[in-house]
Amino acid sequence: MTPNDNPQSPRRAFLIFLLIVVPILLFIGWSEASLNLSFIHPKNASQTILLVVVSTLIFLAFVIFALILARNLLKLYVERRSNKLGSRFKTKMVVAFLALTLVPVCFLFAFSYGLLNRSIDKWFGIPFDVVRSDATEVVRQLAIQAENRSRHLALHLTTNPRLAEAAALGNRARIERILQREVSDLTSESAMFFDPNGTLLAAAGEVLLSSSEIREYLPDHSFRNLPADGVSIRKRSNDEDLYISVRPLNYAAGGTSGAVVTMTRLPLNIAHIAAQIQNEAAKYDQLSRQRKAVRRVYLLSLSLLTVLILFVASWFAIFFSKQVTVPIQALANATHEVSKGNLDYRITARGDDELGSLIQSFNAMTRQLKENRLALERAAQEIQKANRELENRGNIMEAILENIPTGVVSFDPQGRIVRANSTAERMFGQEIIRKAERLGDLFAPEEAREVTRLFRRALRQGVVTRQMEIGLGNRRAFAALTLSSIRARHGAVGSLLVIEDLTELLRAQKALAWQEVAQRIAHEIKNPLTPIQLSAERIRRWIGRADRRTVPSDLVTAVEESAALIGREVTTLKTLVDEFSHFARFPASRPVFADLNDIVSKALRVFDGRLDGIAVRCELAGNLPAIHADPDQIKRVLVNLIDNAAEALEQSPAKEIWVRTQVDPERDTVILMVADSGPGIPAEAKERLFLPFFSTKHRGTGLGLAIVNRIISEHSGTIRVEENHPTGTKFIIELPVEHMPATAAHPAREA
CATH class of the missing domain: 3.30.450.20 (PAS domain)
Known part of the structure; x- marks a missing residue:
């Protein structure tokens, strides 16, 4: 708001105009009606016209004042009905002013009206008529006497x-x-x-x-x-x-x-x-004939004067009430604007009284609030900047926690679980993490007691590390547990459990050890196998040339059978040595961008007509991204798994094999699953299933799944075994998705 926009300026000018014009009109009207001044009585036509114009203006002024009075009262009534701010106070002021003026004005009006009636009656009374007639008669007799003389x-x-x-x-x-x-x-x-x-x-x-x-x-x-x-x-x-x-x-x-x-x-x-x-006698006669008109004129004058007094009273009441209500309304509007956040709003109303001091205090308050808000905004910006930095750090830490291969579980000072990262959820299972409240709820009872002891030691010592075999979900794993107490200046704020699954590392170490063992066994066994095989063949040839008459037939038969047995066992040992050699000297992979669905289809064609009575159900995901792998080795993995599944279904009444591919966009991996409806694998055998020379089959070498595990590891993937529901075993292979460069060819397809 600006001073030029102040709505009080025209009203103030109008009030000044009224204060100047109204007394002048009142003086002229009172002079014309009451005083017998010479300049009021016109002596020519122009003065008469001027006096008529002035009288008309006076009458119009009274009419306008009456209309303004009615308008002000009506406006006040409407404001009171609409509960406008300040209308009640304004009504009280108007009623008070009207009461203060109406009572004396009514008494004055009644007294003046009675006095006027008595005066008029006395003016036109009988004694005055007698005096008038006698004086008139004296004048007439003097005139008659002068005329007669x-x-x-x-x-x-x-x-x-x-x-x-x-x-x-x-x-x-x-x-x-x-x-x-x-x-x-x-x-x-x-x-x-x-x-x-x-x-x-x-x-x-x-x-x-x-x-x-x-x-x-x-x-x-x-x-x-x-x-x-x-x-x-x-x-x-x-x-x-x-x-x-x-x-x-x-x-x-x-x-x-x-x-x-x-x-x-x-x-x-x-x-x-x-x-x-x-x-005077002529005037008296004229007034006597206009007695009622004179009475009406004076009554009208009193009425107009009463209306004017009431108008002035109501006007001053409204004016003085506005001196209070206008600043209060301005304060209310300013308060509303400030409540909406507009601290630039200022009240332009001025005053030298207490309301003016209040307005100045309000403006000073809004200025101070604006300065405080600017300071708060600057502080908030700094806090937001710090929060963004903390949030960025938190996001980085969150991303690190969510992407590290170790499981992390945090606890509050009372030992309650606060949160766990995605690796911990995969290790223990989301259901177990969701239901667990404390550390012991994550482990089996015996493991929980040991881990709880470690937790207490960590609270005392700060950090405790232990490698032990624990149950992770539905499997056993060898893990390194690290428990640490988190402390701040004011004391402990919680603790952390870091779980590193060492199963794959241990498996790789065992595989490496078995690889060295296999290499030595192959070297030590392969050297004497050739002489043994040659000696057995020589014995068989010699016994074949021997004279049957001189050599007993039983001996010939025994020697031939022994030589054949030696040859067969030597062949078996050579096969075993070849597998050992293959395991020890695994050929290097030749990875290319390949379509996993295409590899699966080619692997299944190997078993066409060979899986009698076994239903193979293949579910291949569409739009599967390419993988960077050796198609022959992945095909060998799939053939080995399907062959093992077929052998497991020999004694099973329900013979079904499921081969399924799918993509996990969140982890950016491709999943290959091979499941069967066989009897399944015992829980104690699952952890050693991928170790060399371990087999659940009576005639197995124990190298097939070890080779499968090695192939998947060399492709930066993982393989795990789970139970298939309702029965059977499920092997799950996860391979990373590699994005092809723009110059790469289409995924390789074998003929």
Whole structure:
């Protein structure tokens, strides 16, 4: 918000306008109605129009004030109904101001109205009417008396024979003497004599009017042909009332006549008083006829004044309430904005009172909050950066833990399992890891006691390592167990169990040892086999050439059978020596990018027509990725496993072999599974199954699965044996997926 956008600016200007214009209009209206000022009463048309315009403006102002008052009250009612902030306080202020003004205004209105009625009744009461009528009658009698004196004087002069005689003689001096004798000096009278042409011949007293002025009031504007009873004239001159009588005077034969003019005037003060009494009497009569209208005008004035007072009261109530509600509403809006996170919001309302101090404190608070938020944001960014670093480190550690070949299980200080990595889950099985709560739950009872003792030693010593044979899932394994206590500055925070499966290493070491043994056995046995075989053949040839008559037949038969037996056993020993030699000197693999499904199909074709009564079910996964392997050696592995499965099914009622391929995208491996429905392999034999010279068959050499294990190991894969459900054995081979380079050929396929 900016100062230019402050909605109080136009309202403040309007309030200033009202404070200036309203008193002026009130003064003009009160002056027009109550004061009898001269500048209020117009003397010409333009002033009258101006006064009418001002009166109209006053009336319009009162109407506008009444409408604004009604609008303010209606607006306040709507705000109260809508529960607008500050409406209740504003209502209380308006009600309080109206109550404070309405009660005295009502009393003043009633008192003024009663006083007005009594005053009007007194104005038009009977005593005042009597005084008015008496004063009017006095003025009328004075006027009649002055008029009668003027008329009687004119009649007396026109009937005076001496005046007629003097007029006939044309003696002006005599006429003037006669006029002066008749005119009293003590009265305001004058007399003049005019000839028929209107020429003044003589005068007594002050000449107030000229011949031409008198002629204006005469018939035909001439002194000739005057009526016999004369003419009476009333004229105001110089604030005096003149009563004039004009009568003809016949003073010569032939009808020649003159005119006698007499004037009687009321004194200046009497005339003025009489005129004023008459004017006031006329006004009084007019007001008396408009008594009800006057009453209505004053009643309307009181009503308009009451409305104006109520308007001013409500206006000031709303104005003063806004001095409180507007800052409070601004504070509420600002609080709402701050609650939404807008700390840049500032209140622009100003004030010198406590609310102004509160607004300044609020703005200072928002500034401080913004600074604190910026500081918190900087701290949060630093914390986020540190958290990201910790998270990256945690992710790295997580990735390391999830990808290392050793199993890791963490425990809290109370010995409860916190988590285990994926290798540990594969070793023990996800179900066992999920159900286990403590260290002992992962092992068999006897193993658990030994591992628990190691755990206690680790808590005392820090780190303990032991190599022992344990059960991992459904197999036995030789593993290295490392138990370590994790300590911080404030004490122990937990412990770790690291399990390294040494079975494959031990198996490789045993295979290497047996390889050396096989090499020595092959060397030591192969050397005497050839002489023995040659000697047996020589004995057989010699006995064949011997004379049957000299050599007993029983001896010949025994020698021939012995020689044949020696030859067969020598052949068997040679075969065994050849296998030993092959095991000892395993040919190097020639890996290429190959399709495992293609290798499986070719291996199965070897057994076409040879597996009587055995159902071979092949499930090959589509879109299988290529492997980098020696197709001949992988084929040899598969042929060996299928051949062993076929031999295991000889005494089994259900004869089925399953060959299945699939891909594990998470581990990036290809899985080859060979399962049968035979009797299975005893648990104690599974751990030695891949060792040289160990066989569960009566006629086996014990080198087939050892060679299979060696081939898979050289291809960086793993092989394990599991139980097949419901019966039988399942061999699972996992080979890593190798991504072919862009220049590599298609996977090799054997013809």
